[in-house]
Amino acid sequence: MKLILKILSAVGLGLTILPSMLVFSGAITWQTHAGLMVAGMLVWFATAPGWMKISRS
Amino acid sequence: MKSASTITRRLDALYEFDREPVAERKLQGPANFLGIYSGEHIAGTEYVIGPLFVSHGVTAPDFFLGLLVGNILAVLSWAFVTSPISVRTRLTLYWKLRKIAGPYLTVAYSLVNALMFCFLAGSMISVSATAVGLPFNMKMPALGDMLPNSVGWVIIVLLVGAAVTALAILGFEKISQFSKIASPWMILVFIAGAIAVLPNLGVASLSDFWRVANEKIWTGVPYQGQSKFTFWHVMFFAWFCNLAMHIGMSDMSLLRFARKWQYGFASASGMFLGHFVAWSASSILCAAASGSVAPGPIAYLGAGVAGAVCVVAAGWTTANPTLYRAGLALQVATPDWKRWKVTLWAGIVTTVAALFPALMMKLLDFVALYGLILMPMGAVIFADFWLLPRLGLRAEYAESKQLAFSWPALLAWLLALALSFALPYEIFFKALPGWFIAVACFVVFSAMQQKLQRSQPSPVNA
Numbered sequence: 001m002k003l004i005l006k007i008l009s010a011v012g013l014g015l016t017i018l019p020s021m022l023v024f025s026g027a028i029t030w031q032t033h034a035g036l037m038v039a040g041m042l043v044w045f046a047t048a049p050g051w052m053k054i055s056r057s
Numbered sequence: 058m059k060s061a062s063t064i065t066r067r068l069d070a071l072y073e074f075d076r077e078p079v080a081e082r083k084l085q086g087p088a089n090f091l092g093i094y095s096g097e098h099i100a101g102t103e104y105v106i107g108p109l110f111v112s113h114g115v116t117a118p119d120f121f122l123g124l125l126v127g128n129i130l131a132v133l134s135w136a137f138v139t140s141p142i143s144v145r146t147r148l149t150l151y152w153k154l155r156k157i158a159g160p161y162l163t164v165a166y167s168l169v170n171a172l173m174f175c176f177l178a179g180s181m182i183s184v185s186a187t188a189v190g191l192p193f194n195m196k197m198p199a200l201g202d203m204l205p206n207s208v209g210w211v212i213i214v215l216l217v218g219a220a221v222t223a224l225a226i227l228g229f230e231k232i233s234q235f236s237k238i239a240s241p242w243m244i245l246v247f248i249a250g251a252i253a254v255l256p257n258l259g260v261a262s263l264s265d266f267w268r269v270a271n272e273k274i275w276t277g278v279p280y281q282g283q284s285k286f287t288f289w290h291v292m293f294f295a296w297f298c299n300l301a302m303h304i305g306m307s308d309m310s311l312l313r314f315a316r317k318w319q320y321g322f323a324s325a326s327g328m329f330l331g332h333f334v335a336w337s338a339s340s341i342l343c344a345a346a347s348g349s350v351a352p353g354p355i356a357y358l359g360a361g362v363a364g365a366v367c368v369v370a371a372g373w374t375t376a377n378p379t380l381y382r383a384g385l386a387l388q389v390a391t392p393d394w395k396r397w398k399v400t401l402w403a404g405i406v407t408t409v410a411a412l413f414p415a416l417m418m419k420l421l422d423f424v425a426l427y428g429l430i431l432m433p434m435g436a437v438i439f440a441d442f443w444l445l446p447r448l449g450l451r452a453e454y455a456e457s458k459q460l461a462f463s464w465p466a467l468l469a470w471l472l473a474l475a476l477s478f479a480l481p482y483e484i485f486f487k488a489l490p491g492w493f494i495a496v497a498c499f500v501v502f503s504a505m506q507q508k509l510q511r512s513q514p515s516p517v518n519a
Contacts, residue, residue, distance in 0.1 A: 012242070016363070020249035
């Protein structure tokens with residue numbers, strides 16, 4: 001289960017960063033990039049709490 | 058005197074759980090410190106710092122070289138100043154300072170720290186408000202705005218301040234956890250936003266970047282009314298923007314859990330993944346927004362809704378623990394108040410401060426001032442730990458003699474501040490000489506104190 005969550009989280013981060021590179025190369029529009037970033041955000045926050053754990057103390 | 062001892066007892070009780078040095082089984086590995094440092098140095102205020110450098114007319118070489126050298130010096134400060142003392146004593150700043158400076162002076166330091174925390178959290182609320190106000194077409198504060206610029210700004214700041222305060226009262230731990238989860242995503246939003254606007258600035262390929270960086274981003278020309286920044290400004294700011302944490306020693310609370318002193322080098326993740334990348338990205342976004350410095354609009358320009366959410370999240374997640382810590386420190390001055398009531402008042406002070414855009418627009422100066430005010434106590438700890446024993450003087454003198462406060466530490470703090478402010482330099486350059494002044498004052502006054510004490514006959518022999 002954790003592995004699936006981690007893969008989905010990676011997809012979320014990919015959807016956050018990769019569209020900007022496609023905008024830079026002219027492959028997609030800014031609007032598409034902004035929409036994909038929202039999707040990436042939702043995927044990340046839906047999956048990351050399931051496996052991330054960092055404690056300060 | 059009675060009320061002062063009550064305050065001291067209450068402060069001791071608040072920090073009771075970490076009174077003892079950290080036990081061996083609680084020590085942590087390097088990965089945890091890498092994660093914490095990279096998370097803690099991605100805040101909403103990073104969206105302001107890059108644009109402020111641009112507005113002060115930094116050139117591209119000065120910006121990158123200044124950041125590189127300043128960040129390296131910051132990492133070295135954590136590794137060679139904070140970390141060795143942290144792992145040898147395994148105490149928090151509070152308890153170490155209490156042994157050296159005595160309980161009363163430690164209370165005074167905690168209260169000053171709390172006030173600084175309130176203003177810092179206020180700047181983060183201002184940052185969040187610029188993103189929350191986007192859908193309402195709120196008039197954004199401009200670089201020269203010192204006072205609230207519209208009714209809309211006042212309403213949004215009050216709402217954000219109320220939400221942040223309510224969440225700080227309701228639960229700190231979950232927000233802290235959310236902050237750690239958000240940080241990897243936030244740094245990618247910074248980077249993605251900057252990459253997406255590069256074509257608007259005329260960057261068609263990577264080979265264009267340096268030319269555009271010099272001509273359109275870090276142009277070397279300050280905005281109207283702004284002073285000119287050089288390599289030295291960038292370097293000293295990058296080094297000292299976390300002065301209270303490294304040379305000021307407040308990160309003893311974190312690094313006392315490190316298995317080895319070398320874990321202080323983990324701060325590099327925060328300085329380079331965090332500050333270096335985030336300030337560069339927000340500078341690019343500012344240039345693409347034709348010089349706008351309001352964090353909400355520039356983040357939206359690069360990353361759309363995700364960018365605006367990132368600004369709110371980055372401001373909120375850092376304002377909350379800051380406000381919580383301020384409430385914790387202020388609680389000592391209000392013995393009969395419950396925690397929620399103290400946090401509420403800290404939130405009110407913070408929100409009122411956030412109403413003034415000056416706090417955000419003069420963030421570089423405020424951050425430098427914040428570090429400068431708290432730094433001398435870090436110098437006192439450094440001198441007490443490394444220098445006094447080598448000079449044949451007793452360390453942790455206040456504790457050994459059961460003193461309520463250490464006058465050498467108090468004078469070192471006050472004189473270092475007074476002389477630093479008197480120096481004819483800009484605020485960014487005062488802390489370095491200030492540290493040497495604080496160390497010298499504490500060593501000389503400690504020698505005088507201990508010599509005086511020795512020359513007086515003890516009550517038993519008298």
